[in-house]
Amino acid sequence: MDKTFFEYLLRLGDTSLILSQRLGAWTGHGPILEEDLALTNTALDLLGQARMWLTLAGEVEGAGRDEDALAYLRDAHQFHNALLVERPNGNYADTMARQFLFDVWHYFLLQRLAQSSDERVAGIAAKSLKEVTYHVRRSSDLVVRLGDGTEISHAKMQAAIDDAWRFTGELFTDDAIDQDMAARGIGCELAALRTPWEQHVCEVLEEATLKVPDAAAANHPAHSGGRQGRHTEELGYVLAEMQYLPRAYPGATW
Numbered sequence: 001m002d003k004t005f006f007e008y009l010l011r012l013g014d015t016s017l018i019l020s021q022r023l024g025a026w027t028g029h030g031p032i033l034e035e036d037l038a039l040t041n042t043a044l045d046l047l048g049q050a051r052m053w054l055t056l057a058g059e060v061e062g063a064g065r066d067e068d069a070l071a072y073l074r075d076a077h078q079f080h081n082a083l084l085v086e087r088p089n090g091n092y093a094d095t096m097a098r099q100f101l102f103d104v105w106h107y108f109l110l111q112r113l114a115q116s117s118d119e120r121v122a123g124i125a126a127k128s129l130k131e132v133t134y135h136v137r138r139s140s141d142l143v144v145r146l147g148d149g150t151e152i153s154h155a156k157m158q159a160a161i162d163d164a165w166r167f168t169g170e171l172f173t174d175d176a177i178d179q180d181m182a183a184r185g186i187g188c189e190l191a192a193l194r195t196p197w198e199q200h201v202c203e204v205l206e207e208a209t210l211k212v213p214d215a216a217a218a219n220h221p222a223h224s225g226g227r228q229g230r231h232t233e234e235l236g237y238v239l240a241e242m243q244y245l246p247r248a249y250p251g252a253t254w
Helices: 005-026 033-063 067-072 092-113 119-145 151-165 178-185 189-209 216-220 234-248
Strands: none
Touching: 005 067, 005 092, 005 178, 005 234, 033 067, 033 092, 033 119, 067 119, 067 216, 092 119, 092 151, 092 189, 119 151, 119 189
């Protein structure tokens, strides 16, 4: 088994999977019907992407685990998602701040992965990029609408950006796995994504009349480690709900 490649695929799949679960919790609770449907569709897009990454991870592992086994039968310390996506939904501004900062990063990551030397990775990335292009456009628009809206919506959006910003540093921090994948042409260096990410994010925040948070806030050690399996307690609550049925009734099928 190519252990490094396997864990790299888990990072991609887990990050999309956990954010999908977070967004799915808004179903039936969106502020307006249009947003309720939009969030649900975004959650479904991310779930589909997670399925592709985890299916490939199972093939690379070669231990007979499929996407369901990897999603439902691992404990929190075995997940490798970025900490940003396991943050609570909070209010709608919190959800959109998290989504916006993630979407922009996700877009530039998939752009690079679409050029991967591994045809399977390139194919999944290219397919996902079409969906994420819409995600970026939508979340950017919502940030502007809320930031440049009422006094209350502006204040909530600024507070949400400030809070989520703390967890963005991890998205650009390469470790040995990232470096190995980049050297082999399968993945890319995360640090290379920072400049285009900051440029897009800053342009949107300026249009939204929002302040860019202090860069130092995103580089505190306490706000990283998810991709290495070190999580906040919030992930446990997500997994408890997501994994209940297959753990309570092993082998159950519809």
